Amino acid sequence: MASISSNLLFIAFILYLAATLFYGGSIKVKKDSNEKKTTTKWGQIAVLLTIIGFISQLGYFITRWIASGHAPVSNMFEFTTFFGMALVGAFIVIYFIYRTTLLGLFTMPVALLIIAYASMFPRDISPLIPALQSYWLYIHVTTAAIGEAILAISFAAGLIYLVKAIDQTKSDLQTFWLEIVMFTLVTVLGFVVVSSGFSAAGYHEKFNWIDKNDNQVTVDYTMPAITGPHKGELLTKGGFQPWVEMPAIVNAKKLNTVIWSLIGGLFLYSIIRLLLRKRIGAALKPLVKNVKLDFVDEISYRSVLIGFPVFTLGGLIFAMIWAQMAWSRFWGWDPKEVWALITWLFYAAFLHLRLSKGWHGKKSAWLGVIGFVIIMFNLVAVNLVIAGLHSYAGS
Amino acid sequence: MNDVKCECGHVNPHGTVLCEACGKILDEQADKNQLLDMRYEGSARRSQTYNKTIIDKIWNFFSSVKVGVWLIIITLIASALGTIFPQKMYIDQPPEVYYQQEYGTLGKIYYQLGFDDLYSSWWYLLLIAMIGISLVICSLDRVIPLYKALKAQKVTRHEGFLKRQRLFGVNSDAADKDLTLVKEQLQRKRYHIREENGNLLAEKGRFSRWGPYINHIGLIIFLIGTMMRFIPGMYVNENLWVREGETALVPETGEKFYIHNNKFILQTYDKNKDKTFAQALSKAGEVAKNYQSNVVLYEQSGKSLPGEKPKLKKVMDYKIRVNHPLSFDGYSIYQASFRSELSAMTFSLMNKQTNQTYGDVKIDLYNPKETYDLGKGYSVKILNYFPDFEFAKNGEPSTKSRDPNNPAFIFRMYTPDKPKGETSFVAIRQTIEPFGNNTYKMAFRGIDTKNVSGFVVRKDSSMWVIILGGIIFMIGVVQGSYWQHRRIWIQRKSGQVWIAGHTNKNWYGFKREIETVLAGTKLTMPEDQLQAGKNKEEG
Ligand code: HEM
Numbered sequence: 001m002a003s004i005s006s007n008l009l010f011i012a013f014i015l016y017l018a019a020t021l022f023y024g025g026s027i028k029v030k031k032d033s034n035e036k037k038t039t040t041k042w043g044q045i046a047v048l049l050t051i052i053g054f055i056s057q058l059g060y061f062i063t064r065w066i067a068s069g070h071a072p073v074s075n076m077f078e079f080t081t082f083f084g085m086a087l088v089g090a091f092i093v094i095y096f097i098y099r100t101t102l103l104g105l106f107t108m109p110v111a112l113l114i115i116a117y118a119s120m121f122p123r124d125i126s127p128l129i130p131a132l133q134s135y136w137l138y139i140h141v142t143t144a145a146i147g148e149a150i151l152a153i154s155f156a157a158g159l160i161y162l163v164k165a166i167d168q169t170k171s172d173l174q175t176f177w178l179e180i181v182m183f184t185l186v187t188v189l190g191f192v193v194v195s196s197g198f199s200a201a202g203y204h205e206k207f208n209w210i211d212k213n214d215n216q217v218t219v220d221y222t223m224p225a226i227t228g229p230h231k232g233e234l235l236t237k238g239g240f241q242p243w244v245e246m247p248a249i250v251n252a253k254k255l256n257t258v259i260w261s262l263i264g265g266l267f268l269y270s271i272i273r274l275l276l277r278k279r280i281g282a283a284l285k286p287l288v289k290n291v292k293l294d295f296v297d298e299i300s301y302r303s304v305l306i307g308f309p310v311f312t313l314g315g316l317i318f319a320m321i322w323a324q325m326a327w328s329r330f331w332g333w334d335p336k337e338v339w340a341l342i343t344w345l346f347y348a349a350f351l352h353l354r355l356s357k358g359w360h361g362k363k364s365a366w367l368g369v370i371g372f373v374i375i376m377f378n379l380v381a382v383n384l385v386i387a388g389l390h391s392y393a394g395s
Numbered sequence: 396m397n398d399v400k401c402e403c404g405h406v407n408p409h410g411t412v413l414c415e416a417c418g419k420i421l422d423e424q425a426d427k428n429q430l431l432d433m434r435y436e437g438s439a440r441r442s443q444t445y446n447k448t449i450i451d452k453i454w455n456f457f458s459s460v461k462v463g464v465w466l467i468i469i470t471l472i473a474s475a476l477g478t479i480f481p482q483k484m485y486i487d488q489p490p491e492v493y494y495q496q497e498y499g500t501l502g503k504i505y506y507q508l509g510f511d512d513l514y515s516s517w518w519y520l521l522l523i524a525m526i527g528i529s530l531v532i533c534s535l536d537r538v539i540p541l542y543k544a545l546k547a548q549k550v551t552r553h554e555g556f557l558k559r560q561r562l563f564g565v566n567s568d569a570a571d572k573d574l575t576l577v578k579e580q581l582q583r584k585r586y587h588i589r590e591e592n593g594n595l596l597a598e599k600g601r602f603s604r605w606g607p608y609i610n611h612i613g614l615i616i617f618l619i620g621t622m623m624r625f626i627p628g629m630y631v632n633e634n635l636w637v638r639e640g641e642t643a644l645v646p647e648t649g650e651k652f653y654i655h656n657n658k659f660i661l662q663t664y665d666k667n668k669d670k671t672f673a674q675a676l677s678k679a680g681e682v683a684k685n686y687q688s689n690v691v692l693y694e695q696s697g698k699s700l701p702g703e704k705p706k707l708k709k710v711m712d713y714k715i716r717v718n719h720p721l722s723f724d725g726y727s728i729y730q731a732s733f734r735s736e737l738s739a740m741t742f743s744l745m746n747k748q749t750n751q752t753y754g755d756v757k758i759d760l761y762n763p764k765e766t767y768d769l770g771k772g773y774s775v776k777i778l779n780y781f782p783d784f785e786f787a788k789n790g791e792p793s794t795k796s797r798d799p800n801n802p803a804f805i806f807r808m809y810t811p812d813k814p815k816g817e818t819s820f821v822a823i824r825q826t827i828e829p830f831g832n833n834t835y836k837m838a839f840r841g842i843d844t845k846n847v848s849g850f851v852v853r854k855d856s857s858m859w860v861i862i863l864g865g866i867i868f869m870i871g872v873v874q875g876s877y878w879q880h881r882r883i884w885i886q887r888k889s890g891q892v893w894i895a896g897h898t899n900k901n902w903y904g905f906k907r908e909i910e911t912v913l914a915g916t917k918l919t920m921p922e923d924q925l926q927a928g929k930n931k932e933e934g
Contacts, residue, residue, distance in 0.1 A: 002671075068671055098903075124675035127664045127682050130717035212497070249498065294926060298903045305876045305900070312872060317865050325718050328729040328851045329632075330861070333514045334485075335478040345471040349464050355900075356434070356460035382478070 001067040002125060008060035009081065009115075015053030016088065016112050022046035023105035027287050043101035047092075050104065054092060057085045068125040071138035075126050076383060079141065080118030083379065086142075086149035087111040090303070094153050098299055102291055106156040113185060116192045136322035143314025144340070148375045150307030151347065157300035158368030160288050164296075165362055168282035174362075175281060181369060182280040183269055190264025195257070198223045205239030207232040212248040219253055223260050227252045254384065297361055300368050301354060308347050315340045339378040346374055405547065408540075410444030413437030415547035418556030430924060431559040433897055436548075438540035458536040463529045470522045477513035480505050484512075527618045530611045538608045545601060550591035552884055552895075560884075562896035562906070564921030569892040573916035577885065580912045586883070594886040604899065606875020613868030620860030631726070631854035638736065638761075638847045642693070642707075645852055648726060653693040653707055659733055659846035660687040686730050687716045688848040692723060715850070725854050732849035737799045739843040742821070744773060744808060747836050753810070755840060760799035772811040775837070779805040784822050792820070808835045881905055883912070894921045 026043035061082065064072040072078040091107040159181070166174045205221045209229035219229055228234075228242025229252040246252040276283045319340065320330035331337060350367045353359040359367070399407045405416035412422040413436060422437075431437065442458040445451045456462055480502060486493050490511050494502035509516055557563060578595070581588055586597035624630035631647040637656040645652040662685040666676045669684075676682060693707035713721045720727040739759050743752040754769035760782065768774045779792075784803035787793040792803065803822035809815075813834060820827040821837050881898045894913075898905040902923070910920055 122675070122678070124678070125671050126675040126679070127669060127672040127684065129683055130686050134718040136718075295903060298901065302901060309869065309872045309876050313869060317869065320865075325720070328720065328727065328731065328853050332484075333477065333482055338474050338478050342471050342474050345467050345474070349467045349471070352460055352464050352467070357464070 001063050005060050005063040005067060006123070008056050008063065012053045012057035012060060012085075013112070013115055015049050015056060016108055016115075019046045019049035019053060020105065020108040020112065022049060023101050023108060024287075026101045027105060027290075040101075046101055046104055047095060050088060050108065051092060054085065054088050057081075057088070061085065064125070070128055070133075071142070072125075073138060073141040073145070074128055074132055075121070077118050077121040077123050079145065080121070080379065081115055082142065083145045083149060084111045084115035084118060086146045087114065087152055090146070090149040090153050090307075091156075093150075094299065094303055094306075097302070098295075100291070100295070100299070102160060102288065103153070103156060103296075103299065105287065106159050107153065110152070110156060110185070113188045113192070117188055120192060120195050131326045134322055134325055136318060136325055140314060140318035140322045143310060143318055145314070147307050147309075147311025147314045148343075148379075150303050150310060151343075152307075152372050152375060153303035154300040154307070154368040155372035157296045157303065158365035160291060161293060161296045161300065161365040162362065162369070163281055163284045164288040164291060165293060165365070166281065168279060168285060175279065177366075178281040179279050183265065186269045186272065186280075187261055187265030190266070190268050191257070191261035193268070194223065194260045194264040205234065205236040207234055209233070209252075210248065221253060221256065223256060225252070225256055226259050227256045229253070293361065297364060300365060301360075304347060304350060304368070304371075308351065311347070312344060316344060335382050336378065339374070339382050343371070343374050343378060346371055403549070403551075403553070405549075408439040408543075410439035410441075411437065411544075412439075413544075413556065414553065415544040416549040417551060417553045418548075419553035420555050420559075429559065430561055431556065433560075433899075435537055435541050436544035438544040440536050440540050442536045454532055454536070457525075457529045457532040460533065463526070463533055466522060466526045466529055470519075470526065473513065473519055473522065476510055480511070482511060482513065523618065527615060530615055534608045534611045538605070541604065545604065548596075550589045550596040551594045552596075552886060554888055557884055557886065557888070557893050557895040560895035560897055561902070561923060561925045562894075562909070562921045563924055564894050564919055566892040566894070566918050568890070569916070569918055573918055574885070574892075576916050577912060577918065580914070581883070584908060584912060586881075592887075595884070597883040597885070598881070600878045600880045603874055603878035604880045606871050606873070606878070608871070609874060610868045610871030613864050613866070613871055615864070616867060617861055617864030620857045620864050623857035623860060624855065626857075629856045631852060633852045634731070635728075635850040635852050636734075636847050637688075637690075637850065638738075639845050645726065645728070647852065647854065648724075650705070651695055652710075652723070652726070653695065653705070654728065654850075655691040655693065656848050657689040657691065659848045660685065660689070661733065661846075662687075685716060686733065687714055688730055688733075688850070689714050690721065690728075690848075692721065715848075720853075725856065727853045729851040729853065730848065731851040733846055734849065735844045735846050737802060737842055738845035740802060741840040741842070742775075742837040743840050744769060744775060744810075745836055745838040747834060752838070756837070757843075758804070760802055763804075772809070772814075774809045776807045776809070776816070777804055778807050778818070781822075804837075806837050808833075808837065810835055879905070881908070883909065892918065894918065896921055 023046045209232040224240035225242040230248040324330040401414035403417040442455045494506040581597045633646040637643045642655040692710040696708040715730045720729045741757045753773045756767045766776045781794040781803040782799040783795040807816040817833040884895045
């Protein structure tokens with residue numbers, strides 16, 4: 001069962017990848033046959049592939065559930081994969097409302113990156129500690145992820161808006177920040193490439209080091225240590241000697257991973273820039289030529305409107321019910337809870353600015369981008385950096 | 396202040412921008428604008444009308460959405476600051492030491508700014524309170540006039556009103572059969588249709604306009620609910636430790652309920668049995684599977700005199716587990732933690748030279764006996780017992796608490812050859828012989844432990860208010876987000892047929908709907924004047 005499950009996930013990934021290419025194709029074709037409103041052949045194939053991929057991933061989810069006996073949303077790998085799936089699902093829904101394949105071209109790569117990122121975490125089926133053994137947990141986590149995924153569509157739509165609306169003939173803050181967004185996406189790819197590279201090569205090196213409580217502990221690096229642990233002593237013969245040693249309060253291993261990802265990202269980004277000979281934002285511009293700004297602006301707003309109630313229900317209300325059952329208090333100011341509150345407040349501010357202050361267009365698109373940054377921060381940084389009750393076990 | 400009478404005959408309250416009934420522009424300033432600001436139907440909002448007294452000023456401050464958004468943003472940033480380092484409640488050392496030690500100077504500053512307990516700081520609570528006030532005033536300022544305006548609206552609208560709608564178009568004339576078809580198609584789309592002198596108003600989803608106000612009411616109720624726990628008696632939150640085999644009074648129940656702990660159970664996953672998790676378990680090591688206390692809940696029957704043992708009546712057996720609290724009479728008891736405690740210690744009376752022993756003494760640490768007779772003239776007396784031993788400031792042995800965390804004894808050992816007895820002070824890993832060298836000693840043999848279940852006892856009488864607030868919030872937010880208020884006016888003006896449309900959001904979908912409604916007729920799709928203006932600008 002577990003192996004069927006991972007095969008289905010793999011198939012889904014490949015299908016999403018193929019779909020992305022077809023979305024790209026559908027835009028190109030459209031440009032030639034100008035001014036046709038209906039979805040092109042390529043676009044139809046792309047959507048079909050997306051749906052089959054989604055069903056395949058649903059199969060992964062169900063089979064893994066059967067194999068483990070609990071809903072597979074209980075560790076970093078499972079949750080992040082589910083988030084990727086929810087993103088594809090949200091796209092499919094929005095697609096059937098607005099029928100634009102361009103949105104697929106921007107959403108699917110994000111979903112692919114998220115699923116690839118998820119696969120970098122340990123994929124073992126993990127047991128549930130008592131606090132996690134609750135139906136409310138499944139309900140809470142899945143609903144929250146679906147809500148966040150719908151909200152993330154406003155990021156994709158916002159990107160389309162910005163790529164189209166920002167004048168790439170000059171260099172200003174807007175082109176700069178748009179390029180930072182692109183670079184960040186590339187860096188995630190960098191992380192995936194670097195870590196799967198080292199793990200394929202089976203890279204390992206061990207250190208003895210002294211933690212902040214003066215205990216001697218060992219740590220296992222899976223990438224060559226650029227930043228070594230505090231008073232680290234390399235145990236692996238022929239291992240890579242760290243360039244710098246970190247103080248005890250810094251998690252040198254995680255920092256090392258971040259540095260390697262940045263190196264990978266910079267490397268990939270330079271290659272892309274060399275090939276394109278312009279900013280990624282500028283290179284994407286021809287793709288969005290035919291889309292109306294008001295149209296994507298509305299998609300972006302609409303997805304926030306649809307996602308906000310779902311997120312409130314899953315991320316806050318169901319979360320409170322579960323917290324009440326598991327920890328006897330519905331709210332405990334745990335970092336993960338606080339960041340859910342921040343996400344919620346942020347989108348509330350988004351809605352008010354839009355409705356009452358008339359923040360449409362570029363401003364609204366930027367807000368969509370920031371919102372997604374907050375969601376990803378909660379998913380990644382709060383789990384891995386700010387430890388709390390919610391942070392999934394494992395490093 | 397004077398009310399304003401419109402030429403259509405409707406009397407509007409002072410401050411109205413658009414006549415509530417026909418939509419004629421009453422306010423001179425608004426006339427210059429190309430498109431109407433339809434957000435609150437141009438109704439007379441207090442905040443836009445009065446600005447004299449201090450109350451007006453406060454009202455206007457809190458009714459501004461700009462202020463509201465600022466409050467939200469500030470709260471958001473403040474909340475984020477609180478997650479940089481762990482909050483006070485999540486650390487197990489004194490905060491004045493912890494922050495500096497763990498995070499250096501930054502940690503020290505964090506602590507000095509009071510961010511270690513940010514979410515209960517006065518200014519954080521003030522921010523939340525201000526959001527609450529803002530919510531109330533903001534909503535009142537808008538909802539009442541909006542309600543009145545929407546209720547008073549007439550079918551026939553003023554020309555200026557129609558022309559300045561974002562969706563507007565003119566048809567030279569329309570055949571009657573076209574209009575009947577449109578009407579049919581509008582009905583199929585579930586529009587409510589009102590007609591008057593050949594003019595038509597199709598409207599749907601008006602109730603969605605109340606969504607924001609309902610969700611704000613929900614939020615307010617929720618906030619009130621969370622404040623209610625500060626009312627004495629509304630909220631109980633106590634820790635309770637109960638040893639296996641013991642019965643304890645449940646605190647804050649007015650001496651009414653007792654709980655007996657039969658057994659505490661800790662289960663961990665087993666690599667060999669839970670095969671699915673074998674791989675994860677071999678990496679993670681021990682993983683807890685279940686924390687459980689098997690308990691019996693008792694209720695006191697009748698009043699007992701002080702000092703008398705209470706008469707208890709069994710209420711129920713229950714297995715308290717994480718995620719499965721025991722609930723009764725508004726209280727809930729949660730499995731929160733556990734510890735294992737020393738319950739008995741065993742010593743042998745031993746001759747130090749020959750190592751011969753003369754019997755074992757097993758001491759119940761909760762309830763030690765005074766003397767232990769070992770027969771044949773051997774006996775041991777406990778002169779003094781310190782369950783939680785420490786040396787007091789004056790150098791005398793003393794006890795910190797009544798829990799046997801670090802037991803120590805002063806024994807007097809009586810033997811046939813030392814009938815007067817020898818004194819020995821015995822603590823964990825140390826023996827002191829205060830009156831010189833002894834012949835005998837109490838040799839440590841072993842310990843027994845007992846589990847102690849850690850419970851949290853809760854009562855939250857405000858819970859229903861909080862739940863109610865949450866439900867109302869959800870209803871309001873869904874109502875406002877998943878429905879839109881759409882209106883289409885089809886009216887005869889100066890021999891032509893004018894079509895105007897308004898929706899409070901989601902214009903793209905609205906336009907597509909109008910397209911289907913007009914399909915099959917000669918009527919042309921009204922133009923999006925906003926879009927047209929933009930296209931002109933964009934060139
Ligand atoms: C965290 C607190 C708040 C939440 C979650 C919240 C939620 C909402 C939501 C979901 C909407 C509907 C938005 C839309 O349909 O696009 C809304 C509308 C609105 N909110 Fe809030 N709100 C909050 C605080 C406030 C505050 C503090 C104010 C006052 C300044 C305020 C004033 C308004 C107004 C005036 C509207 C528009 C009503 C309309 O145009 O019909 N809100 N709110």
